[in-house]
Amino acid sequence: MKRKLLALILTLGMILLLSACSEEADGVSSHRNTGLDTSIKRSTDMAVSSDGTLAINRLSRGKTQAMGASGTWTIYVYMCGTDLESDGGLGTADLQEMVDATKTDRLKFIVQTGGTETWNNDIVDSSSTERFVIENQQIDKVDELKEANMGSAETLADFLDWGVQTYPAEKMGLVFWNHGGGSITGVCFDEKNEYDSLSLLEIENALTTEYSKMTDSFEFIGFDACLMGTVETANVIAPHARYMYSSEELEPGYGWDYSAIASSIEANPSITGGDLGVVVVDSFYNACAAIGSESEATLSCIDLSKIDELVYAFNDVAKNMYNASGNTDVLSGIAKGITAAENFGGNNKSEGYTNMVDLGSILKNISVDVQGTDKALSALDDCVLYMKNGSDKADSNGLSVYYPLSIQGSEELSIFKDICVSPYYMTFVDKMAYAGEKNGDLANYSDANWLGSDSAYWSDGYQENTENYWSDMVVQSDQEYNFSENESAVSFSQQPALNANGMYGFTISQDTLDYADAVYCDLFMDIGDGENLIELGLDDNVTANWDSGQFEDNFNGYWFALPDGQPLATYIVEQGNNYNIYTSPVMVNDVETNLRIRLDFQADGNYTIRIIGTWDGIDPETGQSAKEITKLKKGDLITPEYYSYNMKTDEEGTYVGEKYTFNDDPIIYEELLSPGDYYYSFQIDDIFGSSLYTDFEIFALDANGDIYFYEN
Known part of the structure; x- marks a missing residue:
């Protein structure tokens, strides 16, 4: 050349x-109608002493007593349908799986439906909140209420109170069914209520409301949703369940296999939450493999009785991270170790940011610079009772943690301060955000909000002390970029x-x-x-x-191009040992989405490039993650999209290419760009x-x- x-x-x-x-997000949308009962104290109290020592105090029962007859199970399913049902009928499919597999009255699925424009069956009505009992291969509507916001803590608390008191069992499980967005934006986005979602605080509030009325914990709490396999989620629900089932990454395919879950319980009603977790993980992974999506899959069964030891060990690591942050060389190694760690949900400008990063991957990457990582990794391994992850997620270790790879507004940090599991980690994250605003100058940083006698960490006075703390900072994504600076x-x-x-x-x-x-x-x-x-x-x-x-x-x-020669706007998502993942904004059949593209490097120096599928990404206003990467079908019309700029008028916009008909061959090439x-x-x-x-x-x-x- x-x-x-x-x-x-x-x-x-x-x-x-x-x-x-x-297109950068202006920030995470607030929860408009939380339904939080402010008279209910949190089920976990995390106090920090003047010397920074962490103490964890959780609600606990001195004695537990089963709430139902021996050999019985009830699984409560909070099914917020959204577009998963209205567009794809996935809720209907899972209801059918439950019906087909519940062959006795030893197992009941108690399902509350809502949050979608329409249901793809003749049983569920989208204009109201409905409750169903599934047993003996029958589904019966047993309650119908005025339509409620499924993203409200009050709605969840009402369902739990009704369900647990009306249909108790020896062993009980709770499933959140819908989209997930990770620790910051939560789960169950109601499309009829401006995609309001349940935050972790709202979930905790609803569970704590019911706690005193229960004589036993849930055997498991699970998230049939993307991105909810986080240490923040586990910490919040730890007082309320023995196990947590959740995915760090997107949930490809059709989510959980309820037939396998029900069949295992029917065959062995005494099965523990831990053993059932193995069934949930294996059957989910097998279902992903059946459609060729196992490479991106992750699912874990977490032993919540081991969370305290993990949190204490991680706090010790975070303390060493923070104390070492005054050394530029060490701080650089820590920060680069975090940004190089396995992360989930895209985290790029085309698809949006979740800021969820694998905890184990972080600990391994920073082990050279920070003491205590071996103990924390051992504690993490103890927590993760069972997990499976695909080849593209080889560095997944079962639980992710929030880290601001790109801060989506100051409200994001304000949400995080109420769920962060470690005061020292909160301080480290805060310090890095401060340094970003000050171009690396940390001379005047103060940790008084998180450490010391006036700490606001999880205290009753956090609102007063930190309400406007970040509002005075020019956080990167709070406003459009100013390139004159x-x-x-x-x-x-x-x-x-x-x-x-x-x-x-x-x-x-x-x-x-x-x-x-x-x-x-x-x-x-x-x-x-x-x-x-x-x-x-x-x-x-x-x-x-x-x-x-x-x-x-x-x-x-040369640049990535469709077979018709049109170049694709491509943004790097992930850099693996022998592969890169890219994303490209497009329209498929006139609907905006993103192509996921994989480049595999070969030992002989050559490489192959193929389209994995399409993914809608993270909604910039709500934080809702699209459920899965969808395979293209022969005949799909792909229209490239590009961010554009007019040099005469300074106007920004979108430039649209020509339609290309997908011929069922996912292989694409780097092509010589057109003269210009x-x-x-x-x-x-x-x-x-x-x-x-x-x-x-x-x-x-x-x-x-x-x-x-x-x-x-």
Whole structure:
């Protein structure tokens, strides 16, 4: 590939990059009607002493007594249908599985339905909140109420109170059925109530309301939903159940196999929650394998009696993390270990952010810099009674934890402070957010809100002390990016420029190199009308020397493309040992979604690229995660979409390509881009979550694949 000089002076300010970031979320939507009973104290009290020592006190029963006859089971299913039912009939399918498999009266499924525009059966009415009993291969409606918000703690508490008192059993389980969004946005998004969801605090409140009326705990609490396999979730429900069933990642396929669950209980009514958890995990994984989606699957059975030891051990690690954060070298290693850890739900600008990161992966990655990780990993291993994860999630360890890979508004941190399992981890997260706003300057950071005599950590006065704490901070995603400032903790010893060979590069100064976390290339294309640029995406395909801090472009004129030659706007999602995962915004059959694309590197230096499927991503307003990655079907119409910018009017928007008919072959290729001008920039991410963008260099590509560059 030749690079030649064109004697032409062209410049373009960084304002063009606004098109790359205009879709960032403004923040997590608040819960409008929580239904929280503020007279109910929390079921877990986590107190921190003046020296930072953590103490955990939970509601507990000195003596337990079964609430029903020996050999009986009741599983309460809180089924918020949303689009899973209205679009796909998945709720109806699971109800049918329950009916088919419950052959005696030893097992009852007690189901509350709601939260969807329509049901795909003649039994459930979407205009009201209904309750059903499933047993003896029959489904009977036993209660009908005025339509209620399934995202409200009050609605959940009412269902639990009615269900537990009316249909108690020796062993009882509770299932949350719907979309999940992780620790911050929760589960059960009601599409008839502006997608309001149950937060972890709302779930805790409802469970605590019922606690005193029960003489035994739930045998299990499960989440047939994405992303709810988190340490924050486990910590909140620990006083209320013996086991938790949950997924760290998306739930591919059709969710849990209720036929296998019911059949196992019917065959052995004395089965424990731990043994049943093995059935739930195995049957779920097998169902995923049957449709070829097992590579992305994760599901775990968590022993909640072991959570305290994990929390204490993790707090010790977090204390060492925080105490070491004054050392730049150590802080850099910790932060890079976290951002390199397995994470779930996309976490990229095209699909949105969940900020859920695998706890075990973090502990392993930071073990060189932080003491206590071995003990915490052992405690995590004790908690995770049983789990399965696919090949694409090989670094999954059973529970994730929140970390702000990209802060989606200051409200996100405000939610986190009430569910964070460790005061030292809260302090570390807060300190990193502060540093991001201060370009790495930590000189004036104070930990008084979380440590010391005035700590607000899980105290009755947290609202007063921290209500406006983050509102004064310019958190990165609270507003649109301002590239006229374009500030970061990273600086250059050699400014971005072309060298004599036509390579575009820069050198990061040695005193800020530890602050640099990742370097990507960002490519725009001039569509040829003299006005509009479209973004082709973000990739890690740069020449990097992390020891010297020198980086250069590796632009060769080739890009991912559909078989008809249209380039795809692709954004890197995951970097594995021998593969990368990308996402590309598209419309499929005129519905907006994202293509998931996998690039596999081979031992001989070649590679293959294939489309995995489509995923709708994370809703930027509600935090709801789409349920699964969906396979394309022959005849599907794929229309590429691109973020666009008009150079004359400064308007941002979306550029739409041409429809392409999918021919059932998922293999795609890198193709030579069409002749024209291409605008190339570097995005440099620092360890505090900020990004620095270089000015554009403009390359011209001709029909022979030769690259020309413009010199200022």
